[in-house]
Structure formats: C-alpha cells, structure tokens
Amino acid sequence: MTAPPPPKPAEHVERALCVLAHPDDVDFGSAGTVATWTAAGTEVTYCIVTDGDAGGFDDTPRDRMGPLRREEQRAAAAAVGVTDVRFLGYPDGRLELTLDLRRDISRVIRQVRPQRVLTSSPERFWERIGASHPDHMTVGESTLRAVYPDARNPFAFPELLADEGLEAWTVGEVWLGASPRADHAVDVTDVVELKFAALKSHVSQVAHVEDLEGFLTGWMAQTARRLGLPEGRLAEAFHVVHTA
Ligand SMILES: [Zn+2]
Numbered sequence: 001m002t003a004p005p006p007p008k009p010a011e012h013v014e015r016a017l018c019v020l021a022h023p024d025d026v027d028f029g030s031a032g033t034v035a036t037w038t039a040a041g042t043e044v045t046y047c048i049v050t051d052g053d054a055g056g057f058d059d060t061p062r063d064r065m066g067p068l069r070r071e072e073q074r075a076a077a078a079a080v081g082v083t084d085v086r087f088l089g090y091p092d093g094r095l096e097l098t099l100d101l102r103r104d105i106s107r108v109i110r111q112v113r114p115q116r117v118l119t120s121s122p123e124r125f126w127e128r129i130g131a132s133h134p135d136h137m138t139v140g141e142s143t144l145r146a147v148y149p150d151a152r153n154p155f156a157f158p159e160l161l162a163d164e165g166l167e168a169w170t171v172g173e174v175w176l177g178a179s180p181r182a183d184h185a186v187d188v189t190d191v192v193e194l195k196f197a198a199l200k201s202h203v204s205q206v207a208h209v210e211d212l213e214g215f216l217t218g219w220m221a222q223t224a225r226r227l228g229l230p231e232g233r234l235a236e237a238f239h240v241v242h243t244a
Pocket of ligand 1: 021022025133136
C-alpha cells in the first residue's frame, strides 16, 4: 500500500502571517509567493524576529544597522503589497528556542488570526549550509510550537488572554521555506519583477551582490524544472504542513 498524496494547501485564505528571523529572509525565498497571495486579495503580515543588526558588509555604524534594516524591510514588503510589518527586536545571531520567543510569536498569531503561516524550515538543509542559519531553524521550530499547541490553547501563556484579551487561534497550514522536503511549487514567473524590487530594497544586504537577478532566476528555474513546471517557468518551493 502506498501512502495517499498529501492534501493540497487551501486555494485562498483571508489572512497569512510570515514569521522570519532576519530582514530579507522572506524576500529571497518567498517574496514571489507573497506577491501572488496579495494579488489574490490575501492580507499578509510580516513578523520579523530580529533587526538583522549583525548583518551588513560595509562600515555603517552598528547602532544604525537595525533601524536601517527595518526601513529596508518595510520598503521590500510594500513592493509585494504588504503594509503590516512587525518587528520583535530580538538580537540577531543569538536566537534561542525559548518560552519567551514562543509567547511572542503566539501573541502575533492571536492578534493576526491567520489561516496560513509561512516560516523557515526547522530542519537542516544538508546540501546548502547557508539555508540553515541557526536563527532560521530556531524561528521555524519556535513558530511551529507557537502554532501547535500554544496559540490554540487558551491555557498556554494565560496572560495573553487575561491581560491582552487575545483569544486562542488555530492556524490551518504552515508553509516551510528552505526545506529539504519542499515539494509544493508556486509559479512566480508573472510576479518576478516584484520579487526583484523587494530584494533590491535591502540595499545594505544586496547592493554589493553581482547579478542578483541572474542568480535568482537560475535558482527559480531549477526549482520549477525539478517540480515539473513547464520549461521557462520560475518557481519558489515549500513544504506545506497541515496543522488544523
Ligand atoms: Zn536570515
């Protein structure tokens, strides 16, 4: 007996929440997908856990880096139709899987009440070490723990309900980016210019990268081929987990 194919993700959802570690994380792997969602009328919120203040490549004063990267992320979000961008302000490069982080992500889930959450894979990508930055895996695992069980359990972090009036909320599906088992392709060919515009908003991260568009086009074309899209198409890929 073979296992039944995994259920397909919802055709359309009202609200989606993207939880990522650093400014620009959502844009490299998922901005095209987000652009297709906002074009279809889904309200998308970004929750960025750190300010990316340990990143950058030039002599920008370190205390300027966090505020600068918040501005860049807001501009990148606007390029793909996202205006609700929230920052949790954790220190870049030093994220740990803590109850505080689970509570803070649970709070945003209960505030936004998304049917769909997008985050990083908590699984290590052995073929591509850079995809598995420890902050990315920590945010992926913390977000999954917030999705199940914290956000839906009114007795988890009871102060969220008692002090802030935030009712329990059950997320229907989680999309994991940079996953070693990504098998769900999103065709982003028609919105790829929006993705490039989003990425170019991260001036302090990408201004020095030569032929960023060429590199990303090759990567997205390879993803599309691997997952059976017609020749010439570009895709982003996810591992979709049903969590209802
Ligand atoms: Zn990152």
